[in-house]
Amino acid sequence: xxxxxxxxxxxxxxxxxxxxxxxxxxxxxxxxxxxxxxxxxxxxxxxxxxxxxxxxxxxxxxxxxxxxxxxxxxxxxxxxxxxxxxxxxxxxxxxxxxxxxxxxxxxxxxxxxxxxxxxxxxxxxxxxxxxxxxxxxxxxxxxxxxxxxxxxxxxxxxx
Ligand code: PNS
Numbered sequence: 001x002x003x004x005x006x007x008x009x010x011x012x013x014x015x016x017x018x019x020x021x022x023x024x025x026x027x028x029x030x031x032x033x034x035x036x037x038x039x040x041x042x043x044x045x046x047x048x049x050x051x052x053x054x055x056x057x058x059x060x061x062x063x064x065x066x067x068x069x070x071x072x073x074x075x076x077x078x079x080x081x082x083x084x085x086x087x088x089x090x091x092x093x094x095x096x097x098x099x100x101x102x103x104x105x106x107x108x109x110x111x112x113x114x115x116x117x118x119x120x121x122x123x124x125x126x127x128x129x130x131x132x133x134x135x136x137x138x139x140x141x142x143x144x145x146x147x148x149x150x151x152x153x154x155x156x157x158x159x
Pocket of ligand 1: 009010011012038073074075076102103104106107
C-alpha cells in the first residue's frame with residue numbers, strides 16, 4: 001500500500017518546541033511527514049533558508065519518519081509533487097483561525113486531493129511563536145525553554 005504522507009509547512013524562523021510538538025503528533029498519524037521549509041523571498045528572515053532547514057533537521061532528528069526539505073512556490077503544488085495527502089498545521093488560539101481558514105479554502109480550491117488538518121497546540125506551547133522567540137532573543141531574554149537545543153545553541157552563537 002502507498003505510504004500516507006503529510007506535509008508540515010512553515011517558515012520555521014526559527015523552529016520552536018511548539019512546531020516540534022505538532023510535527024511529532026503528525027508523525028504519529030502518518031507514515032511519513034515532510035517538514036517543508038518555505039523559501040519565500042518576499043519575507044525577510046532572521047535565519048537563512050539553509051540555517052532554517054539545518055535547525056529543523058536537528059530538532060526532528062529523533063523522529064524516524066520525518067524528513068526536512070526546503071520548498072519554493074505554491075504549497076499545494078509541492079504537496080502534489082511529493083504525493084502528500086495532507087497538510088498539517090498547528091492552531092494556537094482563535095486569532096490564528098481567520099488566516100488559516102482562508103489558506104485552507106484556497107488550497108482546497110487549488111488541490112482538492114490535498115486535505116488540510118489542524119491540530120490544536122498543546123497548552124504549554126500555545127503562547128509560543130517564532131516571532132515571539134525572535135523578539136525575546138533580540139531583548140537578550142533566555143528562550144531556551146521554547147526552542148530545541150540546536151536553536152538555543154545557534155542563538156547563543158549568533159546573538
Ligand atoms: O510559518 P508561516 O510563516 O506561518 O508559514 C506560512 C506558509 C509557509 C505555510 C505559507 O506562507 C504558505 O503556504 N506558503 C506557500 C505559498 C502558497 O502556497 N501560497 C498560497 C497559500 S493559500
